[in-house]
Every structure is written in structure tokens, then in C-alpha cells.
Amino acid sequence: MSSLRLLCLPGDGIGPEIAGATLRVLAAAAPRLGRSLEVETAEIGFAALAAAGTTIPEAVLARARAADGVILGPVSHNDYPPVAEGGRNPSGVLRRELALFANIRPARTYPGLASPTGRRFDLVIARENLEGFYADRNMAAGGGEFMPEPGIALAMRKITEAGSRRIAEAAFRLAAGRQARRVTAIHKANVMRLSDGLFLEVVREVAARHPEIACEELLVDAAAAHLVREPERFDVLLCTNMFGDILSDLAAELAGGLGLAGSLNHGETNAVAQAQHGSAPGIAGQDRANPVSLILSAAMLLRHLGEAPAAAAIEASVARALAAPESRTGDLGGPLGTAGFTDLLCQLIPEAPQ
The missing domain is CATH 3.40.718.10 (Isopropylmalate Dehydrogenase)
Structure with missing residues (x-):
């Protein structure tokens, strides 16, 4: 070899x-x-x-x-x-x-090491890495943020079917190798109806091909609240870029830093x-x-x-x-x-x- x-x-x-x-x-x-x-x-x-x-x-x-x-x-x-x-x-x-x-990005507590919540958990966040609001990752050329005139700053968010499908498949593969076998799709589709709506549409398509994996959908603000209150309820969190970045830092701090x-x-x-x-x-x-x-x-x-x-x-x-x-x-x-x-x-x- x-x-x-x-x-x-x-x-x-x-x-x-x-x-x-x-x-x-x-x-x-x-x-x-x-x-x-x-x-x-x-x-x-x-x-x-x-x-x-x-x-x-x-x-x-x-x-x-x-x-x-x-x-x-x-x-x-x-x-x-x-x-x-x-x-x-x-x-x-x-x-x-x-x-x-x-x-x-896994987050887990360790025996003997205190966590801020006092609760034990073992979860992993699957974060899409090449799209979303981050200006350096969503454009072939130029930036995703721009200022057309002083006092006005705009940002564009890119979500694609292909990108959503790749990260969703990765999340379901992760879940298949874990004990709880559960995916939670994190979104804000009640506000960002087109972009997060497309993300959820693809996640549902992938979930239908993996009936052995439980799948739920959760608003990102509710996910943050549940992470603090009962992090042990989560197994694999499937996230777009920015939401995954934020929630993974929160989960890591709750696990010890x-x-x-x-x-x-x-x-x-x-x-x-x-x-x-x-x-x-x-x-x-x-x-x-x-x-x-x-x-x-x-x-x-x-x-x-x-x-x-x-x-x-x-x-x-x-x-x-x-x-x-x-x-x-x-x-x-x-x-x-x-x-x-x-x-x-x-x-x-x-x-x-x-």
C-alpha cells in the first residue's frame, strides 16, 4: 500500500x-x-x-x-x-x-470536564462551505458585498441546488454512522423564502432517499435556543454556511470551548x-x-x-x-x-x- x-x-x-x-x-x-x-x-x-x-x-x-x-x-x-x-x-x-x-464540526462534552450547561451531549454540525453570504466564497469574480454609494451596503447570498445536495448527502452519510441516526435541517425559510426554501426543498429530496434516517426542520433561532437549553436533543445539524459557522461556535463553547x-x-x-x-x-x-x-x-x-x-x-x-x-x-x-x-x-x- x-x-x-x-x-x-x-x-x-x-x-x-x-x-x-x-x-x-x-x-x-x-x-x-x-x-x-x-x-x-x-x-x-x-x-x-x-x-x-x-x-x-x-x-x-x-x-x-x-x-x-x-x-x-x-x-x-x-x-x-x-x-x-x-x-x-x-x-x-x-x-x-x-x-x-x-x-x-463535532461538539461533544468530556467526562470530568465541566460544560456551561451542565448537560452531556455529542453532536456534529455539517456546514455548507462554498456558498451563502460569505463574500469570498459565492462569486467566481468580484465580491458578494458592495457599496453602490456612501451609506448603502448590500450583500448577496448564493444558494444552489447542487451545493445544497452535496452538503445534505454528506450530512445523511454522517448520520448513518452514528447511533441516533437523526438529521436536523437548520433554516430561516419563513423569511428567506427563496434561498432557504430551495435549500429545504433539496434536503427533503435527499431525506426521501434515506428513510432510515430521521429528519426534522428547525428555524435557526429556535435551534440556538434549543442548543443552550437541551443540546443533547441534536445529532447531526445540517446548515448553510453562515448559520453553521455561528451554531458550531455556540456548540463548541457549550462543550467546553x-x-x-x-x-x-x-x-x-x-x-x-x-x-x-x-x-x-x-x-x-x-x-x-x-x-x-x-x-x-x-x-x-x-x-x-x-x-x-x-x-x-x-x-x-x-x-x-x-x-x-x-x-x-x-x-x-x-x-x-x-x-x-x-x-x-x-x-x-x-x-x-x-
């Missing part, structure tokens, strides 16, 4: 620290892989801007296309110069160029593991960053690539480490820094059940 070829793009701020931690964890889990592991690294973000005049060089994009999977560290894209001066958002560029239409939230972007042929949080430049280089989000994202990537045993070993070791206060990072009230927590995970992974 050919080797598993991954490309690591460390990014900005705490990105290099948590990317380094993630690569150490992958090395510890490598004996559980069904093939040998090859990892290459390339610069993006400010490092690439200084060296190549752009935050994501075309050569890096080509390497990302050719890799089996990509590990993407957080980037400080809000601080980049204008696009004309090389300041492209690597995350958005990768999503568009690799056609990563699905953003899968964005530092614990994995995220996988995938298309038909490519996949990118990406921490759900930002680059936190204020703590960069201080051994204070919690690497769990990117580590769990990498585990999701392994599972997506058919390496479930290695993914399960990483996930079990993270859960074991989070169970005790003395084995957590500082943001969770523990004494460990980035390196110390990574050391612990690398010790636990070989002990994880086969």
Missing part, C-alpha cells in the same frame, strides 16, 4: 506551536496506521508573504492538491495587507481551490484539517496554546482517509487527558503548557485500546 502523504501548513501566531504538537501526536499514532506516514511542511501566512510576496503561494496550492490531506494551522488573515499586495486568506483560498464543500473543537473541510477528492479557533498572536511563543482543536481535527482527517484505528487512539488519549485537572492545559485550569500536554498525549497513545 502507498504511504499516507500529508502536508502541514503551520500558519501564524500559535499556529507553528500547535501544528508542531499535532505532528508529534501523529508520529505517536503512526504505528496504528495501515501505511507509512510521510509529512511535508510548507509556509503560508506572514512567513510566506515575507519570502514569496503572497500568504499562500501557487506552489503550496499545488502541493495541497497532490497530498492525501492537509493540516492547516490558524492564520491572522485580518491583519494581512490587501489581496492586491499578496494578503489572501489561505483558509478561504484552500476551500475554493480544492472545492472543500463540507465543513464538519473552541480550544477543544475539531474541524474538517472536505470535498470529493481533498480534505483539510483545521483548528476551529484563531491564531491568538497574544500568546504565541509562550507555551500556553491548547493544541487539542488541531489535534482532533487531524484525527478527523485520519478517519476521513480510512485510518480509523489511529484516529480512535488519538481521540481516546485526548479524552483521557482531559478527564483530570492535573493533565489539562492552562486555559482549562490545568498546569500544563503546549509541550507538556503534547508529551502526555504521546505517552497515552500507545496505551489506547486497540
Whole structure:
């Protein structure tokens, strides 16, 4: 069997620290892989801007296309110069160029780790990744936001049958592999009758082909309320782009924080593991960053690539480490820094059940 070829793009701020931690964890889990592991690294973000005049060089994009999977560290894209001066958002560029239409974001509570609601839950959000209101993703050229005259700003939202069908099929496939086997389609069709109406029409079509999966429809405002009150009622939430972005952050915070939230972007042929949080430049280089989000994202990537045993070993070791206060990072009230927590995970992974 050919080797598993991954490309690591460390990014900005705490990105290099948590990317380094993630690569150490992958090395510890490598004996559980069904093939040998090859990892290459390339610069993006400010490092690439200084060296190549752009935050994501075309050569890096080509390497990302050719890799089996990509590990993407957080980037400080809000601080980049204008696009004309090389300041492209690597995350958005990768999503568009690799056609990563699905953003899968689990949120689950961990034994021994308190959550704001005091309730236990395990859900996953399937978010459409290439359409919606986000200006950098819904136009072939130009922007989805524009200002025809001072004091007037307009935004366009794009929802397509094809895009809705792809993410709906992905959500139902996810649900088929879970215990509850339930999909909740999130919408605002009572107001956005055409765009969310089209989304729901396609979801109903897909649901009819999967009668073994329960399917319900819920307004996004009601979904937010239910997430806070009874998050355990949800299994797979199927969302358009902006609604999925917002609700996934809410769900992650209810589960213990964005530092614990994995995220996988995938298309038909490519996949990118990406921490759900930002680059936190204020703590960069201080051994204070919690690497769990990117580590769990990498585990999701392994599972997506058919390496479930290695993914399960990483996930079990993270859960074991989070169970005790003395084995957590500082943001969770523990004494460990980035390196110390990574050391612990690398010790636990070989002990994880086969």
C-alpha cells in the first residue's frame, strides 16, 4: 500500500506551536496506521508573504492538491495587507481551490470536564462551505458585498441546488454512522423564502432517499435556543454556511470551548484539517496554546482517509487527558503548557485500546 502523504501548513501566531504538537501526536499514532506516514511542511501566512510576496503561494496550492490531506494551522488573515499586495486568506483560498464543500464540526462534552450547561451531549454540525453570504466564497469574480454609494451596503447570498445536495448527502452519510441516526435541517425559510426554501426543498429530496434516517426542520433561532437549553436533543445539524459557522461556535463553547473543537473541510477528492479557533498572536511563543482543536481535527482527517484505528487512539488519549485537572492545559485550569500536554498525549497513545 502507498504511504499516507500529508502536508502541514503551520500558519501564524500559535499556529507553528500547535501544528508542531499535532505532528508529534501523529508520529505517536503512526504505528496504528495501515501505511507509512510521510509529512511535508510548507509556509503560508506572514512567513510566506515575507519570502514569496503572497500568504499562500501557487506552489503550496499545488502541493495541497497532490497530498492525501492537509493540516492547516490558524492564520491572522485580518491583519494581512490587501489581496492586491499578496494578503489572501489561505483558509478561504484552500476551500475554493480544492472545492472543500463540507465543513464538519463535532461538539461533544468530556467526562470530568465541566460544560456551561451542565448537560452531556455529542453532536456534529455539517456546514455548507462554498456558498451563502460569505463574500469570498459565492462569486467566481468580484465580491458578494458592495457599496453602490456612501451609506448603502448590500450583500448577496448564493444558494444552489447542487451545493445544497452535496452538503445534505454528506450530512445523511454522517448520520448513518452514528447511533441516533437523526438529521436536523437548520433554516430561516419563513423569511428567506427563496434561498432557504430551495435549500429545504433539496434536503427533503435527499431525506426521501434515506428513510432510515430521521429528519426534522428547525428555524435557526429556535435551534440556538434549543442548543443552550437541551443540546443533547441534536445529532447531526445540517446548515448553510453562515448559520453553521455561528451554531458550531455556540456548540463548541457549550462543550467546553473552541480550544477543544475539531474541524474538517472536505470535498470529493481533498480534505483539510483545521483548528476551529484563531491564531491568538497574544500568546504565541509562550507555551500556553491548547493544541487539542488541531489535534482532533487531524484525527478527523485520519478517519476521513480510512485510518480509523489511529484516529480512535488519538481521540481516546485526548479524552483521557482531559478527564483530570492535573493533565489539562492552562486555559482549562490545568498546569500544563503546549509541550507538556503534547508529551502526555504521546505517552497515552500507545496505551489506547486497540
